[in-house]
Amino acid sequence: MTAVTLSPALAPARRLGVTAGLRHTFTLAWRSLVQIKHNPMELLDLSIQPVMFVLLFTYVFGTAIAGSSGEYLTFMLPGIMVQNALFATMTTGFGLNNDLTKGVFDRLRALPIARWAPLAGRILADTVKQAWSIALLLGVGSILGFRVGNGVLGVVGAFALLLAFTLAASWISVLVGVLVSEPDKVQIFGFMVIFPLTFTSNIFVPTDRMPGWLQNWVEVNPVTVVADALRGLLVGGPVAGPVLQTLLWGAGIAVVFAPLAVRGLKRRV
Known part of the structure; x- marks a missing residue:
């Protein structure tokens, strides 16, 4: 008789460390950024729309609201x-x-990557896109005549x-993204909530x-608070408050929505 040899059971995969998780995060963030060359409209949406808003509001409404476009x-x-x-x-x-x-998440x-790396990579890549958009607006504004009143430290502080x-x-x-069934519904949420806000x-x-x-x-609207903070850092005026x-607004939003988003993502995947 031929003896049947059973292969030993596979040892459970060891828990990945923070360093490995960060490496996976950066790799997945780079994946998201590289995709821009295959879908350039994603970057154009972050570039053309804000520049159009700046041009239209400056030269169409500027004189009527502030007396001069500058x-x-x-x-x-x-x-x-x-x-x-x-x-x-x-x-x-x-x-x-x-x-x-x-099915990308599946x-x-x-x-063999950290479970939190795909989400962290997505957020990191979008943060890089945010930085590009902020720099673009400041550059276009400088061409049109916007001048920073607080120097380099003000610009760095506003960016941060x-x-x-x-x-x-x-x-x-993230919470909306894991709750809705289609990507287009995320955009609908944006126009229904962020636009009027x-x-x-x-x-x-x-x-x-x-x-x-x-x-x-308007005085308690968080958008007003952030706008006033950026005006203070870039142009001048109250800064500390x-x-x-x-x-505080950012910390409050993160404390409320981050656990809900992570829980929703775990249920979804």
């Missing part, structure tokens, strides 16, 4: 940066939902603050020029 550009550009950053967070939920519906789970806030706000997009702030019009009943909401409020 003064209005100084007031409006930091707010446009906030609006564009919030809309850009929707790309995180859109891309995440696209990966979920197409294939990634079969690989806006990226930190949008990083926290992206958890809302930004237009009922002081991004385009000073608060004191709005109806009294609306001013109460708006920056602290922005950080």
